[in-house]
Amino acid sequence: MLLPGAKSLRRIAVVGRGTAGSLAAASVANLLPGDDFELHHIYDSRIPVIGVGEGSWPSLVQELHKLTGLPHETVQQRLKGTRKYGVAFEGWGRRNRDFTHFFTPQQVSYAYHLSADLLAELLHESTRARHIDSEVLSIARVEGGAQVQFRDRAPERYDLVFDARGFPKELDPGQHIDISFIPTDTAVIRRCPAVVGEAAGEGGDGPVLQHTYTRAVARPHGWIFVIPLTVHTSYGYIFNRGMSDLADVEADFSAFLDADGVPEFEQRAVIPFPNFVHRRIFDGAVARVGNAAAFMEPLEATAIVSAQLQIGAVLHMRLNRPVESLERDAPTVNRFLVDTMLRYGLFVGWHYSCGSRYDSDFWRHARERVWPRHREVAAPGAVDCDALGRFDDMIELLNRPVIDEKDWNRMCAVPLTSYAQMSQGLGC
Numbered sequence: 001m002l003l004p005g006a007k008s009l010r011r012i013a014v015v016g017r018g019t020a021g022s023l024a025a026a027s028v029a030n031l032l033p034g035d036d037f038e039l040h041h042i043y044d045s046r047i048p049v050i051g052v053g054e055g056s057w058p059s060l061v062q063e064l065h066k067l068t069g070l071p072h073e074t075v076q077q078r079l080k081g082t083r084k085y086g087v088a089f090e091g092w093g094r095r096n097r098d099f100t101h102f103f104t105p106q107q108v109s110y111a112y113h114l115s116a117d118l119l120a121e122l123l124h125e126s127t128r129a130r131h132i133d134s135e136v137l138s139i140a141r142v143e144g145g146a147q148v149q150f151r152d153r154a155p156e157r158y159d160l161v162f163d164a165r166g167f168p169k170e171l172d173p174g175q176h177i178d179i180s181f182i183p184t185d186t187a188v189i190r191r192c193p194a195v196v197g198e199a200a201g202e203g204g205d206g207p208v209l210q211h212t213y214t215r216a217v218a219r220p221h222g223w224i225f226v227i228p229l230t231v232h233t234s235y236g237y238i239f240n241r242g243m244s245d246l247a248d249v250e251a252d253f254s255a256f257l258d259a260d261g262v263p264e265f266e267q268r269a270v271i272p273f274p275n276f277v278h279r280r281i282f283d284g285a286v287a288r289v290g291n292a293a294a295f296m297e298p299l300e301a302t303a304i305v306s307a308q309l310q311i312g313a314v315l316h317m318r319l320n321r322p323v324e325s326l327e328r329d330a331p332t333v334n335r336f337l338v339d340t341m342l343r344y345g346l347f348v349g350w351h352y353s354c355g356s357r358y359d360s361d362f363w364r365h366a367r368e369r370v371w372p373r374h375r376e377v378a379a380p381g382a383v384d385c386d387a388l389g390r391f392d393d394m395i396e397l398l399n400r401p402v403i404d405e406k407d408w409n410r411m412c413a414v415p416l417t418s419y420a421q422m423s424q425g426l427g428c
Contacts, residue, residue: 003032003033003319003320004319004320004321004322005317005318005319005320005321005322005323006032006033006036006037006319007323008159008318008322008323008326009032009037009159009160009318009319010036010037010038010159011037011038011040011145011156011157011158011159012028012032012037012038012039012040012158012159012160012161012162013039013040013041013042013146013148013156013158013160013161013162014028014039014040014041014042014129014161014162014164015042015043015136015139015148015161015162015163015164015165016042016043016162016163016164016165016166016290016292017041017043017049017120017124017164018049018116018120018164018166018290018291019054019116019119019120019290019303019304019307020164020289020290020291020292020307020310020311021041021043021120021162021164021289021290022119022120022123022124022127023063023067023123023289023290023304023307023308023311024162024164024289024307024311025039025041025123025124025127025129025162026067026068026123026126026127027067027311027312027315028162028315029126029127029128029129030066030067031315031319032319038130039127039128039129039130040129040130040131040132040156040158041124041127041129041130041131041132042131042132042134042136042148043131043132043133044133044134044135044136045133046135049116049117049120054113054114054115054116054119054227054234054298054301054303054304055084055087055111055112055113055214055225055227055298055301056084056111056112056113056114056301056304056305057103057111057301057304057305058103058109058110058111059111059305059308060111060112060304060305060308061075061110061111061112063308064112064119064122064123067123067126068122068123068125068126069126072207073206073207075112075122076112076207076208077206077207078118078122079112079114079115079118079119079122080114080115080118080229080230080231081112081113081114081115081207081208081229081230082112082113082196082208082210082212082228082229082230083110083111083112083113083207083208083209083210083211083212084103084110084111084112084113084212084213084214085102085103085106085107085109085110085111085211085212085213086100086101086102086103086106086213086214087100087101087213087214087215087216087299087300087301088100088213088214088215088216089101089216089218089425090215090216090217090218091217091218091219091356091357091358092216092218092223092351092354092356092357092425092426093354093355093356093425093426093427093428094354094355094426094427095425095426095427096357097425099421099424099425100213100421100425101300101418101421101422101425102421104415104417107211110211111301113212113214113227113228113229114229115229115231132153134150134151134152134153135150135151135152136148136149136150136151136165137149137150137151139161139163139286140286141283141284141285141286142157142285144159145157145158145159145160145285146158146159146160146161146285146286148161158285159285160285160286160287160314160318161285161286161287162287162289162311162314163286163287163288163289163292164288164289164290164291164292164307165292166290166291166292167273167274167291167292167295168274168276168278168292171274171276174279175278175279175280176274176276176277176278176279177276177277177278177279177338177342177377177382177383178274178275178276178377179275179276179277179296179342179345179349179377180275180370180373180377181345181346181349181370181371181372181373181374181377181378182275182296182297182345182348182349182352182370183222183240183243183352183362183365183366183370183371184222184238184239184240184275184297185240185241185242185272185273185274185275186238186239186240186241186246186270186271186272186273187236187237187238187269187270187271187273187297187298188236188237188239188246188249188250188253188269188270189234189235189236189267189268189269189270189271190234190235190236190237190253190257190265190266190267190268191232191233191234191235191265191266191268192232192233192234192235192257192262192264192265192266193232193233193262193263193264194228194229194230194231194232194233195228195233196208196210196212196228196229196230196233197230208230212228214226214227214301216299217256218356218357218358218363219237219252219256219358220252220358220360220362220363221237221239221240221243221244221248221249221252221360221362222237222238222239222240222244222249222362223237223238223299223356224236224237224238224253224256225238225298225299226260233262235253235257235262235265236298237249237250237252237253237256238297238298238299239362240362240365241272243361243362243365244361244362246270273295273297274295275295275296275297275345276294276295277293277294277338277341277342277345277383278292278293278294278338279338279383279384280334281293281294281310281334281337281338281341282310282313282314282330282333282334282337283330283334284326284327284329284330287310287311287314288310289307289310289311289314290303290306290307290310291303293306293307293310293337293341294306294341294344294345296344296345296348296349297348299348299351300344300347300348300351300414302344302348306340306341306344309337309340310337313333313336313337314333317329317330317333335384335385338383338384338385338387339385339386339387339390340387340413342378342383342385342387342388343387343390343391343412343413344413344414345378346374346378346387346388346391346412346413347391347412347413347414347418347419347422349370349371349374350371350374350391350422350428351422351426352366352367352370352371353367353371353426353428354367354426354427354428355367374388375388378391390412391412393410393412394410394412394416394419395419397410397416397419398419398420398423398428403416
């Protein structure tokens, strides 16, 4: 297959070995031909991959099969994974009832619940790259490419660098869009015994076939996710550290586990996080991916699917367009990625617009003070894209008495079916 941009990609680097970095390295190795390029996978081995249980979207199932060359069943088993058919919401919205946001086709389309550290290991096995274990000090665009500056070795120049180093240390208004219409900023992670065992597979030695769902349980200080893997169950309490004291959150977390019949747990981490979108995800030579590009709380498992989109868009453009078009193409790709990340953020923030069964300080703050900020934060003049207009169009569509067939396939980061299910469940 003729790839007009391949000749301009002789040296590529991926910095970071978490989920996004591993996906980027595997994607480069899969798409670029033969020995005509050099791939460096750069990471600091002193920085561990946190083995948090993660959810995903159905697109990951096919992509992991393509990248590894392994059968779906083998991939699932290697990830200690289960088949996720959607998100089960408990206590959200004004209708005071539980509901499920299904992938569509309902009960057919599925994603994975997986262990992030095992995903990185699996992708490394199928990725042909030179591994460089070193601390990276900076990544900067230079004439004709990008330069990576190391602490303990000479700098290296590349034609393209994927920056997957994770969250920024602090948000800079000039570089980042602060998605302040999402009301949470901290996760307490606990690991608990498995509720779905490996023996649930076909004949006891196949993948687990039972339908599982990520639980998203509203609580007074925020909400709790429950992600079932075959070796353990990952629980996380998502809250706002400015609204709630950590000790109060921990106490409510323990009360929830007791009521859920969980006899013991391992405390894994307390992770603060920003909700943001980088204004320059891609500049033509440096592509920020994963948590370096954007992040929003894990309510709808947007992290991995966002990384897939970022990696795919950048590689598609660089490989299929001549390098002479780069200066014109890069801003277009960047605007598309920023726009899409903001649409994900608006979809997630909208979940809080109808409150929950708890009339607590957190939920009143989220519904009455935080979510209303979305119009100012995502205003086209402030973000240089029209994500808000597309979101408003989707909400207007939901409010019509009849939705025309021509609109059934409309998307605003996620499909109309997702908006419809959430609207019905939340009572919006």
